[in-house]
Amino acid sequence: MRPRFAMIAWLGALALGGCQLAPKPKPVAAGPVLPLPLAVPPAAPQRARVGTAWRFVADPVAGCVARADGRGGRLRVTVRRGHGVTFVLYVPGALRRTGRHWAGAMRFAGRGGGWVVPARLGPGGLAVGYSALDAAAIGRIALLLGGGRLDVVGGGALLPTLELPASGAAGRAWYGCARGTLF
Numbered sequence: 787m788r789p790r791f792a793m794i795a796w797l798g799a800l801a802l803g804g805c806q807l808a809p810k811p812k813p814v815a816a817g818p819v820l821p822l823p824l825a826v827p828p829a830a831p832q833r834a835r836v837g838t839a840w841r842f843v844a845d846p847v848a849g850c851v852a853r854a855d856g857r858g859g860r861l862r863v864t865v866r867r868g869h870g871v872t873f874v875l876y877v878p879g880a881l882r883r884t885g886r887h888w889a890g891a892m893r894f895a896g897r898g899g900g901w902v903v904p905a906r907l908g909p910g911g912l913a914v915g916y917s918a919l920d921a922a923a924i925g926r927i928a929l930l931l932g933g934g935r936l937d938v939v940g941g942g943a944l945l946p947t948l949e950l951p952a953s954g955a956a957g958r959a960w961y962g963c964a965r966g967t968l969f
Contacts, residue, residue: 834946840953842960850963854950861948865964871923877911877945896934901926913938927964931957
């Protein structure tokens with residue numbers, strides 16, 4: 787019985803000790819009230835911009851290949867009958883991550899309009915997008931050849947923006963090759 791009585795006495799002392807009034811705090815001298823600083827969201831990181839120049843190859847075996855090459859990156863667009871349209875963006879050393887592949891998208895915005903194509907992002911600054919060969923894909927190519935900006939979004943990627951110039955007469959001739967694969 788004694789251990790039980792000791793425990794009850796101990797719990798009672800704790801309960802009574804918790805019910806005591808806390809001492810009153812000393813008043814603080816009133817001074818000027820300063821406003822809290824406003825939280826400023828961090829600015830989104832700026833993407834580097836890479837200027838490019840177009841080159842075109844129309845080969846019956848390899849398909850129609852357009853390349854936009856610049857100092858810090860390049861885009862390769864390949865159109866082949868029965869294989870669809872492949873967009874390969876490569877920026878050496880721009881994306882260093884662990885793992886294999888991530889889902890993202892290639893986003894184009896130009897004077898004539900824009901489009902988005904799903905893409906797989908790989909290590910080392912590689913992004914590969916694919917589109918079935920149809921009238922919409924040929925329309926995307928026409929917009930691309932008109933000039934604009936191509937970004938890769940999603941998957942944690944922060945690759946540079948490719949600045950694509952209007953392709954001119956050589957691009958119009960190559961567009962005939964790309965369009966010919968559709969029919």
